[in-house]
Amino acid sequence: MARILTGIQSSGRQHLGNILGAIRPAIELSSDPKNEAYLFIADMHSLTTIKDAATRKENVLATAAAWLACGLDTEKVVFYRQSDIPQVAEMTWYLSCFTPFPMLANAHSFKDKSENLSDVNAGLFIYPVLMACDILMYDANVVPVGKDQKQHVEMTRDMASAVNYQMKQELFVIPESKISEEIMTIPGTDGRKMSKSYGNIIDIFLPEKQLRKQVMGIVTDSTPLEDPKNPDTCNAFALYSLLASESQIVEMRQNYLGGNYGYGHAKQALFELILEEFKDERIRFDALMQNPENIEKLLLEGAEKAKPVANQVLARFKEAIGY
Ligand code: ADP
Ligand code: TRP
Numbered sequence: 001m002a003r004i005l006t007g008i009q010s011s012g013r014q015h016l017g018n019i020l021g022a023i024r025p026a027i028e029l030s031s032d033p034k035n036e037a038y039l040f041i042a043d044m045h046s047l048t049t050i051k052d053a054a055t056r057k058e059n060v061l062a063t064a065a066a067w068l069a070c071g072l073d074t075e076k077v078v079f080y081r082q083s084d085i086p087q088v089a090e091m092t093w094y095l096s097c098f099t100p101f102p103m104l105a106n107a108h109s110f111k112d113k114s115e116n117l118s119d120v121n122a123g124l125f126i127y128p129v130l131m132a133c134d135i136l137m138y139d140a141n142v143v144p145v146g147k148d149q150k151q152h153v154e155m156t157r158d159m160a161s162a163v164n165y166q167m168k169q170e171l172f173v174i175p176e177s178k179i180s181e182e183i184m185t186i187p188g189t190d191g192r193k194m195s196k197s198y199g200n201i202i203d204i205f206l207p208e209k210q211l212r213k214q215v216m217g218i219v220t221d222s223t224p225l226e227d228p229k230n231p232d233t234c235n236a237f238a239l240y241s242l243l244a245s246e247s248q249i250v251e252m253r254q255n256y257l258g259g260n261y262g263y264g265h266a267k268q269a270l271f272e273l274i275l276e277e278f279k280d281e282r283i284r285f286d287a288l289m290q291n292p293e294n295i296e297k298l299l300l301e302g303a304e305k306a307k308p309v310a311n312q313v314l315a316r317f318k319e320a321i322g323y
Contacts, residue, residue, distance in 0.1 A: 004035050005140035005175075007042040007082065007131065012059040014066035015201035016274075017186035017194030020242060022146075023070045025180060029144060030077045037077040038138050038306065039067070041299075044082045044089070045130060048123040064295045066205065069285035080302035082134065085310050091133040092126065094317060098163050099129055108151055132156035136172045137310045144178040153177035167320045172313075186242065189218045191235045202239070204278045205285045215271040220263040229263070231256040236266045243270075243277050 006026060014023065030037030043060050050056050060081060072079060082088065104110065107128055114120045131152050135143055136159075143153050153175065160172035185193050188200030195201070202214050218236045223229050231237040231253050241249050252269065255261040275282075288295055 002035050002141040003038065003139060004029060004142045004144065004178075005038040005040075005135060005138050006144050007040055007045070007134055008063060008067070010041045010043045010046050010056070010059040010063045011196060012055075013062045013203055013205065015194055015196065015203050016239075017188070017201070019066070019070060019204065020186050021180075021184075023067055023072075026144060027067075027071050027077075031073070035142075038080075038140065039072070039077050040080045040082050040134070040302075040306070042082050042131075042134070045127060048121060048127060049117070049119070060299075061289065061292050061295055064299060065285050065288040068288055068295070068298070069205070069281045071281075074298050074302060078302055078305045079298065080306045081299045084300065084303035085307055087310050087314050088130065088133050088137055091137055091314050091317060092130045094321060095133055095136075095159060095163070096126055096129045098166070099159055103155060103158065104128060107155065109148065128152050128155045129159070132159050135175050136160055137313045138306065139173040139309065139313060140175045141173060142178050143175050144180060147179055150177055150179055163317075169320065171316060171320055187235055187238055189214065189235070191219060202274070204274055205282060208275070211274065212271050215274065216264070216267050218263075218267055218270075220267075223263075225262040226260050228259040229256045229261070234263070234266070236263060236270055240266065240270045240273065243273050248273075 008022075026039065029035065030039065041060050041063055043056060046056055046059065050059070064079075064081075067079070068074075104125055110125055110127065113124050117124070131149075132155065135153070135156050143156075145153060154177070157174050160174050164171050164174075188194035188198055189202065190198070190200040192198055192200060202211070204211065206214065218239070220234060220236060234256070237252065237256060240252055244252065252266065255266070
């Protein structure tokens with residue numbers, strides 16, 4: 001039995017790229033009965049960049065609602081909010097006193113953020129220690145993350161090994177990272193990687209009219225309606241293929257190659273496919289967002305399940321260092 005743990009950035013509404021690239025694979029991984037899964041919303045990390053309390057709260061709700069709507073089963077997964085177990089902040093202090101300054105100064109993500117953000121706070125610098133505590137505090141064995149977080153998991157391993165060595169005991173479980181390289185990058189409406197920061201997303205949870213507007217905004221070339229079109233260079237076709245069945249893809253390819261089929265038709269077909277594919281998710285998302293107290297309740301129940309493990313590891317660490 002492996003304990004799988006990962007943190008989710010609470011960056012607000014989750015787009016099609018997040019759903020196909022992160023949410024669905026993580027839910028699939030966690031539904032394997034051989035694994036025990038811990039999934040949490042990293043709302044303390046988000047304080048490094050988001051200072052507005054209402055925005056942070058809204059982001060947690062929308063993020064949790066998206067995961068729950070996409071099928072996260074809180075009976076099978078320990079699903080919680082980082083800040084509900086603030087012992088992680090206490091542990092961050094202890095671990096930071098064992099963490100060499102140059103290790104943190106060399107983190108790619110810190111270098112990147114400190115060059116690009118106007119608010120370069122100490123939280124950004126200590127970010128990897130908080131992340132290490134997120135992982136070590138729950139004795140996690142496997143940490144699925146995107147490539148950009150690989151270095152943080154390596155730093156976690158280094159911090160844990162150094163403390164184990166210094167304390168001459170196996171205080172911390174050394175986690176492995178699981179990098180999801182095989183997952184393809186979902187293109188956005190302009191053909192670049194779909195990302196909130198590029199403003200090219202498809203938000204499948206939007207009301208129909210707004211969702212249709214996003215889909216109709218997919219950038220295509222200016223081949224006239226009656227001419228044949230190349231499906232393999234078309235973004236609308238690429239997105240359609242991600243969701244459609246084999247026979248639907250074959251039919252759409254023929255439509256493109258045959259001519260007299262406009263990009264508007266293809267986009268309308270994609271829009272309808274999204275509505276069909278995510279029918280249940282959309283209903284569940286709206287119901288959850290209308291009753292945020294239900295989300296709140298689920299997160300608090302998750303925290304109750306996670307807390308005993310966190311307290312145990314913290315006590316083990318404190319005893320070893322003499323508190
Ligand atoms: P964004 O780029 O919109 O800010 P995040 O960086 O918050 O997205 O990503 C959250 C998760 O979703 C990560 O696991 C990331 O790998 C995945 N993800 C984001 N965009 C895509 C995409 N276009 N294709 C596949 N996966 C994606
Ligand atoms: N830093 C991660 C990200 O930006 C989120 C995160 C916080 C995390 N704590 C974690 C991921 C612990 C895995 C394990 O995506």
